[in-house]
Amino acid sequence: MSKEPLIDQLDQAISEILADPEFMPASVDPSLTEMLRVARDLRDVPRSDFKANLKADLERKAMMSTTATVQFREGFRTVTAYLLSEPLYVDFLKNVFGAIETERTETGPGRFHAEYRIDDSMLMLGVGSGLNMPTSIELYVPNVDEVFKRALDAGCKELMPVQDAHWEPVRFGCVEDPAGNTWSIATQLGKNYIPEGRNAISAGFVAKGAAQLIDFMKRAFNAQEIQKYEWPDGLYASIRIGESVVGVSEASNHEWMRPTPSMIYMYVEDCDALYAQALRAGAKSISEPKDQFYGDRHGAVKDEWGNQWYIATPIKEPTTNKIAEFRPNFRTLTPYLLPSMPEYVDFLKNVFDAEQTFRGDTGPGSFHAEFKIGNSMVMVGVGSSDR
Amino acid sequence: MARTDDERQLIEAAQKDPRRFGELYERNFERVYAFVVRRVRDRHEAEDVTAEVFQHALANLSKFEWRGVPFAVWLYRIAANAIADRWKKLSKQSADPICDDLDQSHRPDIERRAILFQLVDNLPDDQRSVVIKRFVEEKSVREIAQEFARSEGAIKQLQYRALETLRALAGGSHE
Secondary structure (H helix, E strand, C coil), X not given: CCCCCHHHHHHHHHHHHHHCCCCCCXXXXXXXXXXXXXHHHHCCCCCXXXXXXXXXXXXXXXXXXXXXXXXXXXXXXXEEXXXXXXXXXXXXXXXXXXXXXXXXXXXXXXXXXXXXXXXXEEEEEEECCCCCCCXXXXXXXXXXXXXXXXXXXXXXXXXXXXXXXXXXXXXXXXXXXXXXXXXXXXXXXXXXXXXXXXXXXXXXXXXXXXXXXXXXXXHHXXXXXXXXXXXXXXXXXXXEECCEXXXXXXXXCCHHHCCECCEEEEECCCHXXXXXXXXXXXXXXXXXXXXXXXXXXXXXXXXXXXXXXXXXEEXXXXXXXXXXXXXXXXXXXXXXXXXXXXXXXXXXXXHHCCEEEEEEEEECCEEEEEEEECCEEEEEEECCCCC | CHHHHHHHHHHHHHHHCHHHHHHXXXXXXXXHHHHHHCCCCCHHHHHXXXXXXXXXXXXXXXXXXCCXXXXXXXXXXHHHHHHHHHHHHCCXXXXXXXXXXXXXXXXXXXXXXXXXXXXXXXXXXXXXXXXXXXXXXXXXXXXXXXXXXXCHHHHHHHHHHHHHXXXXXXXHHHX
């Protein structure tokens, strides 16, 4: 029997078991025999992050299966950050981040609500209200150095220069934009610049008492913690809310880690139920759920960290979208043709399979007619002298 | 019997609301992984098959009919089919080679290792970290000592305590 200390005998035997699963040493201390049987089974112990990641994936699939019947607006996931700004900020978003405007609705003189797509994500913007609520955004881009430079050139203030993170394969930097919003701009190194499970844009929350904020999100919005880094006096966590992931950080004395309450627009299956759940979790009501003229029903709450949550469910076509009230088949623009001969109608029918949907006399020898060609309409005025 | 009734309630709850599936997952993850890992080539494939099993189970939960048999047996059947499909694709075997593995005589072995895997999660943090580094990442004591800025002796001591704890908590299952 070996005279080596037991911890050395055990380690030597484990090394041999790892190299050869069939190995069973004959000369170890008998007290180690049972421990080596355990060691043999430990070769198959699963990775703890595999178990957690698979659970998160299953929960996401389960969540999606329960919300599949809800028609959220195209391009929108559960959580969308809402920024307040002045008109010039629109150019900043377009020039620095390549934002594409997908919606703009006038809300008053010099005021409008607008929506922007950046990569695979959406941002909402309230312009011209005179209100200011600087928030925090996390953005993944293909080349952080290029975007970071564009941001500085556009007047952003550097809060943290671009650098490689030591805790994961990510290169990132941080700026404050002209409206006071904090942008953490990052590129994941490797095949995909956006980490698996994330999207280009995530709303960021920097709060004193981040752990308590996370707990609130779990109770109020069924949030799930999918990743967490902790260090003395700090933490950063990725939190899934519905189909979105948000970042939550503990506030600190760093300039880029100061508390930044966010304004969030959420699309959920049942805004009334989630509004009530948020109140039970300790949020204060800003407004009770009610139908909005733009087609959403929403209520709003404020949490104790100052974050404002607009909880919405799409209910119908927006009442401001007059197209929905137009005649069937018509869109915004319809060509109006003024042919010189009545036979032009036959030409449309024979050549383009035009289907006449309306005809009305407008005078002796003149008439107005409407034709459907494919999925579009054409209007025709025959016999008119106005050409 | 209480556990059986409890499991039936969990299944019915998850059939009504798939978001409740997480509880069934937590109860059965180690069992499925223990079943799969000894029947495939490596850890990577074990993870792929395990993921496939639970994704299939979630997607087909509505078809599951309670007949008093543990839920894990249904999961083992899904796993056995998934492994058999892989083998067929690789032309390793033409027939289902692991039907016999579903024999009840194998279940104590699966349960024993599933319990052990759960016990690892309950170890004190420093012991669990050493076990994961040593057995999952297959790092040497010297490498772990460097990573944790500890002496090799300290890491060996933690490794010894961890295995002693696991042996004691696993009771007679490893005898």
